Amino acid sequence: MTCRMVLRAPRPRFLRSICCFGSWARQLQRQSSGSVYSSIHGFSQEEIKEKLQAFPGGSIDLLKQDSGIAVLTINNPPRMNAFSGAMMVDLEEKVTQLENWTDGKGVIVQGAAQTFCSGSDLNAVRAMSNSQDGMKMCMFMQNTLTRLLRLPLISVALVEGNALGGGAELTTACDFRLMASGSVIQFVHKHMGLVPGWGGAARLVTLVGSRNALKLLGGAVKVDSDLGVHIGLADGVLKVDLDAARAETGLQQAESWLSQYTKGPAPVIKAVKKVVLSGRELSLSDALRTEKDIFGTVWGGPANLQALASKSKHK
Numbered sequence: 001m002t003c004r005m006v007l008r009a010p011r012p013r014f015l016r017s018i019c020c021f022g023s024w025a026r027q028l029q030r031q032s033s034g035s036v037y038s039s040i041h042g043f044s045q046e047e048i049k050e051k052l053q054a055f056p057g058g059s060i061d062l063l064k065q066d067s068g069i070a071v072l073t074i075n076n077p078p079r080m081n082a083f084s085g086a087m088m089v090d091l092e093e094k095v096t097q098l099e100n101w102t103d104g105k106g107v108i109v110q111g112a113a114q115t116f117c118s119g120s121d122l123n124a125v126r127a128m129s130n131s132q133d134g135m136k137m138c139m140f141m142q143n144t145l146t147r148l149l150r151l152p153l154i155s156v157a158l159v160e161g162n163a164l165g166g167g168a169e170l171t172t173a174c175d176f177r178l179m180a181s182g183s184v185i186q187f188v189h190k191h192m193g194l195v196p197g198w199g200g201a202a203r204l205v206t207l208v209g210s211r212n213a214l215k216l217l218g219g220a221v222k223v224d225s226d227l228g229v230h231i232g233l234a235d236g237v238l239k240v241d242l243d244a245a246r247a248e249t250g251l252q253q254a255e256s257w258l259s260q261y262t263k264g265p266a267p268v269i270k271a272v273k274k275v276v277l278s279g280r281e282l283s284l285s286d287a288l289r290t291e292k293d294i295f296g297t298v299w300g301g302p303a304n305l306q307a308l309a310s311k312s313k314h315k
């Protein structure tokens with residue numbers, strides 16, 4: 001009886017807003033750090049991890065630097081940095097470490113030995129060609145790459161050499177792509193009788209629009225740095241300096257490019273990424289409420305108070 005009366009009574013305004021807050025905060029939490037698939041989708045992360053570990057080779061190396069910029073290296077040069085099963089598991093673990101990196105501001109994803117990544121290891125693909133395992137691998141990689149894109153860090157894919165198949169999909173799980181001249185991003189899936197399954201098609205549409213995405217996937221087009229910049233897939237082209245003594249490596253160039261956007265304290269840079277992420281992923285109303293909430297984490301914070309005290313001018 002009491003319960004019914006409570007349910008019928010109009011909720012005070014502040015309670016209504018707390019309830020709304022709860023629902024959109026949960027939505028953001030699900031969308032900003034959570035995975036796409038969980039047990040409610042019949043997905044067991046541990047089960048597929050065990051299967052993937054049966055395909056060894058290569059590694060994913062993470063270097064966290066004092067600058068707040070980490071370098072994540074796809075490392076399997078004998079197979080042009082193709083993803084073995086163990087590397088897929090390794091990537092998920094490194095993404096977890098990045099999610100928990102309090103002082104982090106940015107991350108560069110690169111391939112070892114001057115090439116990016118040739119997709120999934122075809123030996124593992126052949127051995128896992130039953131459709132159930134293929135689906136589970138696809139869900140696992142969608143989860144990991146979605147979490148990579150949703151990191152509270154500004155991310156850049158440094159593309160040297162080839163980014164093929166799943167490697168092309170990986171580039172779209174970063175906020176930005178920088179391409180070396182001579183490098184290629186190619187969604188070769190059609191030639192393999194496939195479509196992207198690691199979330200690459202959905203992200204590609206967001207990046208270049210559905211018409212360009214249809215051309216790139218339907219034609220398995222080789223996207224070089226010029227085309228990449230033209231259609232908005234690439235955000236910059238790395239310089240080639242023929243004077244080897246003066247030349248900066250691709251990684252050095254990517255670090256200095258990224259550092260334009262990561263200057264300042266980590267909580268502020270993380271907040272910048274989070275407001276953009278909510279604008280990208282949530283409905284306008286939810287994004288606005290989330291923005292207010294994130295604003296509240298920096299308003300009156302150390303960086304804000306210091307800027308106010310120094311009466312900074314923005315000339």
Ligand SMILES: CCC(=O)SCCNC(=O)CCNC(=O)[C@H](O)C(C)(C)COP(=O)(O)OP(=O)(O)OC[C@H]1O[C@@H](n2cnc3c(N)ncnc32)[C@H](O)[C@@H]1OP(=O)(O)O
Pocket residue numbers: 078079080082118119120121122123162164165166167188189192194197198
């Ligand atoms: C998610 C869906 C997917 O990702 S499906 C996979 C899509 N990727 C591919 O089909 C890439 C196939 N590979 C290629 O086109 C060429 O190997 C590329 C990357 C262009 C490099 O050519 P090239 O410079 O001539 O080197 P290569 O062919 O001799 O390769 C060197 C060794 O690397 C290997 N490799 C290459 N890619 C993979 C791969 N995805 N899986 C497993 N192994 C791969 C090659 O087999 C070759 O090995 P080996 O020296 O012959 O033992």
